[in-house]
Amino acid sequence: MSEKKSYHMSPEEFRRHGREVIDWIADYHENVERYPVLSPVRPGEIGDSLGTQVPDRGEPFSEILQDATERILPGITHWQSPGFHAYFPSNASGPAILGELLSAGLGVQGMLWSTSPACTEVETRVLDMLADLLGLPEAYRSTESGGGVIQDTASSGVLCALVAARERDSRLRTNRQGCDGSQVAYCSTQAHSSLEKAMGIAGLGRANLRQIPVDEHFALDAARLAAQIKADRADGLRPIFACATLGTTSSTAVDPIAAMGRICQEEGLWFHVDAAMSGTAAICPEYRHLHDGVEYADSYCFNPHKWMFTNFDCSCLWVADRTALIGALSILPEYLVNDATRSGAVFDYRDWQLPLGRRFRALKLWFVLRYYGVEGFQYHIRRHIELARRLVGWIEADRHFEMVAPTPFNLVCFRHRGSDELNERIMKELNGSGEIFLTHTKLNGRFALRLCVGQSRTEAEHVEKAWSLVVATAKRLRRRAT
């Protein structure tokens, strides 16, 4: 009763229910392997199990939490299961979850430095530390010409970079008057779909994105990029932006960053590097060479929410020249004017992103960096890559299977010899079993299975189990076919 006097949850109730939710999560992570990785529910099944109206009178929290267990859990695809090998991981961790909790508890909104200085300053400092950890160029530091900012996703990051490029090219004319359809951008045929989407959103036009062919390793062909830029200029178009991918979504291919960077420098293009998942590998010195050529990049993005134990959402974007980004996105209505902004001594991160408001995401990233330390990250990155290589060995040793792309990191792309249909059937049987979840892509026009090793708690036993399931499923399907 007392809890409902003001309808608010009292601090004492919050302590009690908070412990229940903490235990719920701990239980969940302890038992996550018991659930089918890919939710087997049918469309509408979860929605139909919920009420249709907001209740007139509030309900006890314990009932709500029980409903979450009974009605929501069956509709969850378990991204935190060690059997989750689909897409890219979105791995979480204890310190990240507690950082997110603390951020929700503080409930600050960091649109301006002054609306919570810590929200801005922790973010700036943490992104400087992270730039060091990844061996990124000096220019990206907040103490130099650039700086880092947390975005929700790499999609938003590349849209910001693209808009900054558009405005640098037009000297803010497009920002004032609108686009004219003459500006073109470049990436490989393997680049993430978010770039094409961003071209549409930014008014540049999806058809003005030139998707340059790739080599046999699915990496962009730099000579063809240079040729296409010249051809477009000859046609009276304005090349403004190129994106290199460090670890493509389909197969973690690595574009020739240095070669592309030199071309962009010569041609005056904004050069963006999308290292969404694979950038994390550069925490290990033996992968640091991946960043050779990043010194040419105007912007660089990677997602701690993929392979760095920081739960979604947390995508880091750095720029070499923050004035270009801020100039494209800034707006200052009277109701946001304040002395700190006027002084020019602070960053107002609303000018570094699409939305105005923002929450305190740096807190969880700061927690994760300190909790794991450099050696914690290195341990897990090396282990995931080693497990992926072990899997490659097994695939190569099995005459029924073939590799279809190199494995520079933790994503293994392979297929069963034979038809696309067989491979799709194998995938569906595996996913339907509930034991593991993996997804597919098409490489050279053929259906390929993608198995990514990056979930926080995936161990050798899980990869071994995944491979036995693949082998057994294929065997069963081959028998059925004969």
Added chain:
Amino acid sequence: MSEKKSYHMSPEEFRRHGREVIDWIADYHENVERYPVLSPVRPGEIGDSLGTQVPDRGEPFSEILQDATERILPGITHWQSPGFHAYFPSNASGPAILGELLSAGLGVQGMLWSTSPACTEVETRVLDMLADLLGLPEAYRSTESGGGVIQDTASSGVLCALVAARERDSRLRTNRQGCDGSQVAYCSTQAHSSLEKAMGIAGLGRANLRQIPVDEHFALDAARLAAQIKADRADGLRPIFACATLGTTSSTAVDPIAAMGRICQEEGLWFHVDAAMSGTAAICPEYRHLHDGVEYADSYCFNPHKWMFTNFDCSCLWVADRTALIGALSILPEYLVNDATRSGAVFDYRDWQLPLGRRFRALKLWFVLRYYGVEGFQYHIRRHIELARRLVGWIEADRHFEMVAPTPFNLVCFRHRGSDELNERIMKELNGSGEIFLTHTKLNGRFALRLCVGQSRTEAEHVEKAWSLVVATAKRLRRRAT
């Protein structure tokens, strides 16, 4: 030691530290009035107190949490303090914080229906329920032609609506070929800055946003809107979009929604309603009339993360015709192809928003709706509005002060008679006292104080205290001036 064996936090450690963080938050909310509402730190002070490098070895969680208390808390501006009257509220609540926690614990990524059906279906259902609660048009229901989606902010929501309008007008030509600078959009001079920012991002050009003059209550003058549309057409331009604001940021003015809606219908413009904070009031039957005319709107947005106890971020966008939105934002690379998407029986919310990835934000909203119930919301909305009116009474009774805008909801705009400088000095003294935090705007070119009553735990005593502080500060400054 055991906790660091795999570098991960063990479930047992998570239980222990989780309780510590829950208690930290409960203590924080119990003691929040002891802190200065507006953080008094100087630029750089928080950043300089942090380390400069990611540690080689991980650190114990207890040290990290202690640092959060000692180093972060001084840099927090306390949005959850009952003395927070600045901007618009970003109010949190127990059930919302615990919903956010559960979402972080589950760690699902809901880009597609299939990547966690519950993440999509709870959102669809909750937004249908909320549309009922607010008395929004039938068309907005997922069971009809429309549907609702959670965005991070109203800024992203209006950008999505604007891009959908752009594409409906051009029949997807701009999406493919880029903008041509001929499309124009409309709002009042009092509309939120995010619309101007969105015009720039979307390649439409900020100069192509026509800011229509307002009447004496700061509401858009519909006759001038109609005239401007005709003038633009006569100039060979293409009017595509108009935004009405239900509760402007400066003064919570309400544009003539029905009149604007009829004009947009006649002229074939996409009509968007931005009810970011004030939409919440429609939960009370006596404010339901606010939504008269919303039946003309192609899209409608309001933020539960402002005045509905659902912590940031949680902004709801509804559209009357979901195909227009999806058509503008959809893209389907091979690695996201799946049977559920192919079947057409599900929503894939990645096509309803700018980014690809998304977290399970509907969980906290579902928790809040069930925990408070209709009567809980009505109680607080009415109380906040009543407290704001009480303040208006005191202002009107004091010869030194004057009201500068109507108070339809919970935002009071007033000023001390005399110079802008005096008012700015009053505001700075008040904010520097740490007792309350309020902000300003300019109305009719004059500096006005804005005092918003919307924080979850703001009670009569806090508004009384705020007013005594205003009066005492003004008195002191008047004396000093003489």
